[in-house]
Amino acid sequence: MSTVPAPTSPTSPPAPSAAPRGVRTRAARAGVRRGLTEFDRSLHTAGDIGYYVVGAVAFAAVLWANRNGVQEDFGVATGVFLLPGVLAMIVVFTAAYGLATGVATEREDGTLLRAKSMPNGMTGYVVGWITRVTCEVGFVAALMMLAATAFTDGVWRSPSVLPLVLLLLVLGLVASVPLGFVVGSVFKNPRSVGGWGSLVMFALIAVSGLFAPAAALPGYLQVVGQVFPMYWLGHGLRSVLLPESAGAAELGGEFVLGAAVGVLALWALLGLLLAPVLLRRMARRESGSAVSARRDKALQRV
Amino acid sequence: MRFRGALEERVIQVEGLEMTYGTTRVLQGVDLHVGRGEVVVLLGPNGAGKSTTIEILEGFRMRSGGRVDVLGSDPAQAGEAWRARIGVVLQSWRDHSRWKVRSLLEQFGAYYAPYSVPGQPRPYPADELLERVGLTSHAHERVGSLSGGQRRRLDVAIGLVGRPELLFLDEPTAGFDPAARREFHEMVHDLSDVEDVSILLTTHDLSEAEKLADRILILDGGRIVADGSADELARRVAGVTEVLWRQDGQRHVHSAEADGTEFVRSLLATHPDVTELEVRRQTLEDTYLAMVARASDAAPLDPAAELAADPAAHHADSEALR
Incomplete structure (x- = not known):
């Protein structure tokens, strides 16, 4: 610890009374850098890379095994038929479940409190998470699309497939992020997110008809499924990636891309309004002793 | 012993601070003050209410009663501009273990940049700060790979990155070896003497309190039971x-x-x-x-x-x- 000449004057400057201009914007930019660094660090962490690679390799293996398979009912290759569900799963798991676990973990290790101790740190924290899950979803979805392109025919049916898939992924992401923040702030620690949270997630996926048609579910579960964004994300992706005739298997008997986009946008809007409130509430309860109490509890359990 | 700050501007002024959890009164009318540039050490047995007091002053905890003024604002209502003027080093952090040391300092520094004012340029340049806490050679290492003492020094660096006017240090030298401890003490003296940073710190190390403190407060059973320099306190017993x-x-x-x-x-x-x-x-x-x-x-x-x-x-x- 060597001494550096102190550049400050002994008299203290007047305190800035109001927030300087553009403070929020600059905090948001710092948040984007934060998210990019988190993603970069994730790519340097063996466990995380394993998670990405295992998922992509598993999907590639399924595609390769079914490379000649055709879904007779809809007249599409099996790989294409699986793709919408896989993409929707990635979004939900990363942006809702992964985020919830991450936030719960970071409450416990003090990251959230650290954000709270910085001016506009919570803005940066939230933007950081959104940036990070966007990168992760983009990365994993790109891996899956590459695998699908390599082993299956008929993924790129028309020039509008890519922009529409991107639009739906972004909307699905923004609609799922608030769910992640809610779950992450409701449960007190990452272990209960892992337990109860994953139970909730699997239940949601089951009623959303991502892999088995929702039409096979009891009526009231169909209603529940249609309330949440996952159903509409899956529906939207199917309408883009599958031929129009496949719409017959949908709940309404046809694809309604407009409705899917509308519901997702509504969820996204709701989330953008709700997430800051929830996080403020969650952050208000954070203090050094709250963090150390949680740590002590976690250590006792081990 | 210096008595600076006693008659000067007060950066912390607390009167009749009360804190009640359920039926337990943790703080029972705490009065204290810290003058600008003063180093005040808060001592007290475990459970005396030290952490609660500091958390209230940091704006992390709502109080049950009493008047609190920190840098001219009530911490319970103060905004982000107020937050930019204080530095916080809590007892233990385990966060951001994947990050590299230097990029973490830069990330946090960015939040302070909009609050830079003439004479108080913010943030503190990352390289200078690393030099100052002796972590220059670890700039590109993962935070998680640092030793306990190095990690603590990084926490202190993060507490300083916004060039705070008021610094809260909660047991800052826990886990330091004797050399690191001495260097840290020199840094605290510099901060207070040269840069006029006001410091409120807690410690269990009484020789540290004696070395650093302009004034010592002893908190016990939710009240301040003593307030004075080490010499003054000794004379009272x-x-x-x-x-x-x-x-x-x-x-x-x-x-x-x-x-x-x-x-x-x-x-x-x-x-x-x-x-x-x-x-x-x-x-x-x-x-x-x-x-x-x-x-x-x-x-x-x-x-x-x-x-x-x-x-x-x-x-x-x-x-x-x-």
Whole structure:
């Protein structure tokens, strides 16, 4: 610890009374850098890379095994038929479940409190998470699309497939992020997110008809499924990636891309309004002793 | 001992601070103040309310009652501009273990940049800060790979990155080796003397408190039971000087009044066979233990009056020890 000449004057400057201009914007930019660094660090962490690679390799293996398979009912290759569900799963798991676990973990290790101790740190924290899950979803979805392109025919049916898939992924992401923040702030620690949270997630996926048609579910579960964004994300992706005739298997008997986009946008809007409130509430309860109490509890359990 | 800040601008002013959890009164009317550029050390046994007090001052915890003013604002309502002027080093952090040291400092520094004002450029440049806490050679290492002491120094660096006017340090040197501890003490002196940073810190290391503090506050049972420099506190507890010697193969100890010189002079004059003479001024530890013991024994309604009245000497005169 060597001494550096102190550049400050002994008299203290007047305190800035109001927030300087553009403070929020600059905090948001710092948040984007934060998210990019988190993603970069994730790519340097063996466990995380394993998670990405295992998922992509598993999907590639399924595609390769079914490379000649055709879904007779809809007249599409099996790989294409699986793709919408896989993409929707990635979004939900990363942006809702992964985020919830991450936030719960970071409450416990003090990251959230650290954000709270910085001016506009919570803005940066939230933007950081959104940036990070966007990168992760983009990365994993790109891996899956590459695998699908390599082993299956008929993924790129028309020039509008890519922009529409991107639009739906972004909307699905923004609609799922608030769910992640809610779950992450409701449960007190990452272990209960892992337990109860994953139970909730699997239940949601089951009623959303991502892999088995929702039409096979009891009526009231169909209603529940249609309330949440996952159903509409899956529906939207199917309408883009599958031929129009496949719409017959949908709940309404046809694809309604407009409705899917509308519901997702509504969820996204709701989330953008709700997430800051929830996080403020969650952050208000954070203090050094709250963090150390949680740590002590976690250590006792081990 | 310096007494700067006593008459100057106060960066912290607390009156009648109350904190109640359910039916437990954790803080029972705490009064304290910190002047600009002052280093104030908050001592007290575990559970005395130190952390609660600091968390209220940091704006992390709502109080039950009393008046609190930190840098001209009430921490419970202060905004982000206020937050930019204080630095916080909590007891233990485990966050951001994947990040690299330097990029973490840069990330946090960015939040302070909009609050830069002439004479108080923010943030503190990352490289200078790393140099200052002795982590330059670890700039590109993962935070998670740092040793306990290095991690702590990084926490201090993060607390300083916004070039705070007021710094809260909660047991900052826990896990430091003696060299790192001394360097840290020099840094605290620099911050306070040269840069006029006001510092409120807690510690369990009483020699550290003695070295760093302009003023020491002892918090016990939810009240401030003592407020003064280490010397002032020592003078308020009787039996300030201990004189030890050996005579006829026996160890003797005597607790003298504030100054032991007179006792030693007469001892040597009347007992020429005294050997192994040792004169020990009362340490802060003795003072602290005496004050805390007394406060918990009596649970005084008026701590100041209680302190003045109680003689509480450790030893009777010329008590023989083994």
